[in-house]
Amino acid sequence: MVGTRRKIKRHTHLYRSGDGFEAIYAIRAGFFKTDVLLEDGRDQVTGFQMAGEILGLDGISTEHHSCNAVALEDSEVCVIPFAKLEKLSREVTALQHNFHKVMSREIVRDHGLMMLLGTMRAEERLAAFLLNMSQRFVARGYSQQEFHLRMTREEIGSYLGLKLETVSRAFSKFQDEGYISVQQKHIRIIDIPGMRKLLNHQSPE
Amino acid sequence: MVGTRRKIKRHTHLYRSGDGFEAIYAIRAGFFKTDVLLEDGRDQVTGFQMAGEILGLDGISTEHHSCNAVALEDSEVCVIPFAKLEKLSREVTALQHNFHKVMSREIVRDHGLMMLLGTMRAEERLAAFLLNMSQRFVARGYSQQEFHLRMTREEIGSYLGLKLETVSRAFSKFQDEGYISVQQKHIRIIDIPGMRKLLNHQSPE
DNA sequence: CGGTTTCTTGATTGGGATCAATAGGAGTGG
DNA sequence: CCACTCCTATTGATCCCAATCAAGAAACCG
Numbered sequence: 094m095v096g097t098r099r100k101i102k103r104h105t106h107l108y109r110s111g112d113g114f115e116a117i118y119a120i121r122a123g124f125f126k127t128d129v130l131l132e133d134g135r136d137q138v139t140g141f142q143m144a145g146e147i148l149g150l151d152g153i154s155t156e157h158h159s160c161n162a163v164a165l166e167d168s169e170v171c172v173i174p175f176a177k178l179e180k181l182s183r184e185v186t187a188l189q190h191n192f193h194k195v196m197s198r199e200i201v202r203d204h205g206l207m208m209l210l211g212t213m214r215a216e217e218r219l220a221a222f223l224l225n226m227s228q229r230f231v232a233r234g235y236s237q238q239e240f241h242l243r244m245t246r247e248e249i250g251s252y253l254g255l256k257l258e259t260v261s262r263a264f265s266k267f268q269d270e271g272y273i274s275v276q277q278k279h280i281r282i283i284d285i286p287g288m289r290k291l292l293n294h295q296s297p298e
Numbered sequence: 299m300v301g302t303r304r305k306i307k308r309h310t311h312l313y314r315s316g317d318g319f320e321a322i323y324a325i326r327a328g329f330f331k332t333d334v335l336l337e338d339g340r341d342q343v344t345g346f347q348m349a350g351e352i353l354g355l356d357g358i359s360t361e362h363h364s365c366n367a368v369a370l371e372d373s374e375v376c377v378i379p380f381a382k383l384e385k386l387s388r389e390v391t392a393l394q395h396n397f398h399k400v401m402s403r404e405i406v407r408d409h410g411l412m413m414l415l416g417t418m419r420a421e422e423r424l425a426a427f428l429l430n431m432s433q434r435f436v437a438r439g440y441s442q443q444e445f446h447l448r449m450t451r452e453e454i455g456s457y458l459g460l461k462l463e464t465v466s467r468a469f470s471k472f473q474d475e476g477y478i479s480v481q482q483k484h485i486r487i488i489d490i491p492g493m494r495k496l497l498n499h500q501s502p503e
Numbered sequence: 504c505g506g507t508t509t510c511t512t513g514a515t516t517g518g519g520a521t522c523a524a525t526a527g528g529a530g531t532g533g
Numbered sequence: 534c535c536a537c538t539c540c541t542a543t544t545g546a547t548c549c550c551a552a553t554c555a556a557g558a559a560a561c562c563g
Contacts, residue, residue, distance in 0.1 A: 131417070139409045153402030183387075183389075184388075193358050196398070197358035200359075200404050211415050212341075251416070254416035
């Protein structure tokens with residue numbers, strides 16, 4: 094099920110909003126963000142994707158992509174022509190089922206993010222973000238406590254519905270309180286259980 | 299492609315978070331909301347669904363539903379066993395393609411909501427919500443300007459990441475400014491182009 | 504290096520949350 | 534049909550968290 098490979102340099106687009114849709118992409122190596130743009134110039138990062146994850150599912154519905162996918166570091170993807178995927182998944186039940194799960198997982202993930210954006214305060218959002226990154230890194234065989242963020246404070250803020258200053262302050266506060274140690278984009282989570290507690294903290298009502 | 303029918307009374311669940319997943323549901327008549335619940339009691343409405351729309355896609359990924367679906371009025375759904383859908387869509391290309399589009403549309407919709415939750419202020423959110431409802435009603439042959447909301451202010455607020463008081467105030471303000479007329483859940487949009495402008499209004503930066 | 508982007512930190516502001524009180528409907532039972 | 538209750542909605546007053554404005558510092562990069 095491997096299509097052709099394609100290398101994407103840092104800060105270049107894999108696809109842009111409006112581009113015709115022909116394929117989805119499996120990330121082989123690297124790191125991406127997806128974002129949507131409003132007419133008035135406001136934009137929002139809708140996700141960060143790393144090796145093993147799928148990009149481009151947004152394009153199926155209208156045959157055109159509805160967001161931009163940008164590499165945050167030099168990356169490589171596997172191009173999976175969608176027509177071919179549909180054909181194969183008619184023949185291979187397991188592939189079909191797996192593809193449906195991938196799409197569904199994306200929907201569930203988005204619901205989680207909506208929850209975050211709709212109900213959490215700034216520090217909870219950052220804690221949830223860091224724990225999520227940690228979890229995804231560990232699933233790829235990297236350290237659970239220590240990792241390098243590929244995105245800027247502004248991109249994190251856009252993703253979490255916060256301004257970059259707020260993100261920066263929350264980082265500093267977590268460091269002061271001994272939850273993490275921050276050095277620019279290098280993060281070390283010192284107290285994972287403590288961070289988890291930040292999330293469940295009973296909010297008013 | 300019609301499965302069995304099922305009637306759902308107002309304020310009862312079609313499915314609950316954690317329920318095993320076997321089928322998706324096409325709404326034949328009525329109105330639903332879906333919501334997710336956090337351990338600490340906070341919850342968020344993730345969507346409102348009306349006739350012709352699909353419920354249950356969240357369950358595919360883990361074989362368990364990850365949100366609750368509740369009828370906001372007496373409703374009727376068509377139960378589509380998922381195994382049967384997958385089997386049929388292996389045989390009927392058009393069905394397969396259509397199903398993929400439905401899932402993708404859900405992803406794109408969620409991105410739009412993330413945008414709303416992440417970047418818009420209270421009145422923009424409500425304007426976007428009303429225009430979206432209007433658009434969906436008109437697509438079903440109802441009036442574009444006049445409709446009955448099935449959900450409470452609190453449910454609207456939860457969906458939009460606002461408190462019910464804020465929703466109520468925004469309704470009042472829109473009425474004062476002549477954009478809409480509100481009488482409880484009965485809404486009449488007087489100035490649709492004006493409402494649209496509220497969305498594109500240049501925000502700072 | 505020099506220039507630019509990114510990050511941090513402080514001071515102030517403002518939008519929506521919270522607290523609170525009242526009013527309006529809808530549903531229920533007498 | 535009306536009285537009662539409960540749920541829902543409106544409106545006002547105050548508060549607080551994050552946005553905004555502003556100034557440096559640090560890191561990255563050609």
